Amino acid sequence: MPRIAYLGPQGTFTEQAARELTADFAAELIAHDTVHSALEAVRAGEVEAAGVPMENSVEGAVPSTLDGLVAGDPVVAVAELVLPIRFDVLVRPGTDPSEVTSVASHPHALAQVRGWLSRELPRAQDVPTASTATAAVEVENGTADAAVVAPVAHRYHSRLTRLASDIADVDDAVTRFLLVRRPGHLPEPTGADRTSIAVVAHDEVGALGEVLSELSLRGINLSRIESRPTKDRLGAYRFFLDFDGHVADTRIGDALTGLHRRCSEVRFLGSFPKADSKPVSVRASDSEQAFRRSMRWLSEVRRGRTA
Numbered sequence: 001m002p003r004i005a006y007l008g009p010q011g012t013f014t015e016q017a018a019r020e021l022t023a024d025f026a027a028e029l030i031a032h033d034t035v036h037s038a039l040e041a042v043r044a045g046e047v048e049a050a051g052v053p054m055e056n057s058v059e060g061a062v063p064s065t066l067d068g069l070v071a072g073d074p075v076v077a078v079a080e081l082v083l084p085i086r087f088d089v090l091v092r093p094g095t096d097p098s099e100v101t102s103v104a105s106h107p108h109a110l111a112q113v114r115g116w117l118s119r120e121l122p123r124a125q126d127v128p129t130a131s132t133a134t135a136a137v138e139v140e141n142g143t144a145d146a147a148v149v150a151p152v153a154h155r156y157h158s159r160l161t162r163l164a165s166d167i168a169d170v171d172d173a174v175t176r177f178l179l180v181r182r183p184g185h186l187p188e189p190t191g192a193d194r195t196s197i198a199v200v201a202h203d204e205v206g207a208l209g210e211v212l213s214e215l216s217l218r219g220i221n222l223s224r225i226e227s228r229p230t231k232d233r234l235g236a237y238r239f240f241l242d243f244d245g246h247v248a249d250t251r252i253g254d255a256l257t258g259l260h261r262r263c264s265e266v267r268f269l270g271s272f273p274k275a276d277s278k279p280v281s282v283r284a285s286d287s288e289q290a291f292r293r294s295m296r297w298l299s300e301v302r303r304g305r306t307a
């Protein structure tokens with residue numbers, strides 16, 4: 001049975017995502033304390049894949065995932081899932097809300113209930129934890145008074161009681177999760193795919209503009225751009241790009257070879273079906289047929305058969 005690592009312990013949103021992402025086959029889910037450790041288990045071959053949080057509609061990208069994807073041997077995403085996000089708040093039995101002076105959770109979770117916390121637990125200081133479920137453990141251990149958790153967490157921490165249920169400052173908040181593996185297996189193109197890459201542009205005028213032009217010239221829709229320090233020196237950044245299409249599509253392949261020529265580093269981070277399954281629209285001049293026709297024309301020209 002394939003082993004699948006996830007950001008744990010049990011009761012995280014990522015655990016739910018990992019279950020749904022592996023729903024088609026029997027899998028053994030293995031909790032890891034950090035995203036870094038889950039991705040290292042993939043790289044080391046200890047597990048087949050890892051479920052990791054990627055970005056939240058309120059708080060943005062998960063920096064530990066961006067950094068983990070490019071730190072070490074290549075790994076690629078093979079599937080994505082979007083989950084609605086609402087929280088419960090757990091406390092030790094008998095806790096009076098007015099006595100809560102510390103509230104633990106993943107920084108993304110705390111950010112998504114900031115308004116609720118300032119209204120309901122105004123004295124509480126943040127205690128950032130590696131995941132929402134770790135926060136519940138901290139409350140059990142007495143190192144924090146309250147934990148902002150996924151609603152399923154209570155199942156694993158039934159000694160705690162719910163101070164609040166189903167809270168969220170933004171009603172329709174969602175988080176996107178990825179299933180990440182070692183390279184070697186590319187999902188088939190479906191016509192509704194996303195490709196993810198990370199690039200380091202040369203340090204010269206207009207370099208980022210040229211990176212984006214490689215996509216726009218070929219009618220490729222960019223859905224996300226994010227930067228993270230390369231960690232080599234101040235001012236050096238790596239750009240994480242998501243765009244519509246599959247690496248098997250000619251326009252995507254063409255853009256990637258352009259980027260490979262222009263950038264000091266290009267990491268392919270996967271092509272996989274989009275969670276929304278919305279077919280990618282491609283203008284006629286960038287269709288597979290248009291690329292094939294133009295390649296045929298070029299080879300005729302090169303053979304001296306056409307002017």
Ligand SMILES: O=C(O)C(=O)C[C@]1(C(=O)O)C=C[C@@H](O)C=C1
Nearest residue numbers: 012013014053106108131132175
């Ligand atoms: O801590 C968890 O439960 C997670 O799965 C991580 C995470 C995140 O990284 O954003 C996932 C979804 C929520 O937005 C809050 C926390």
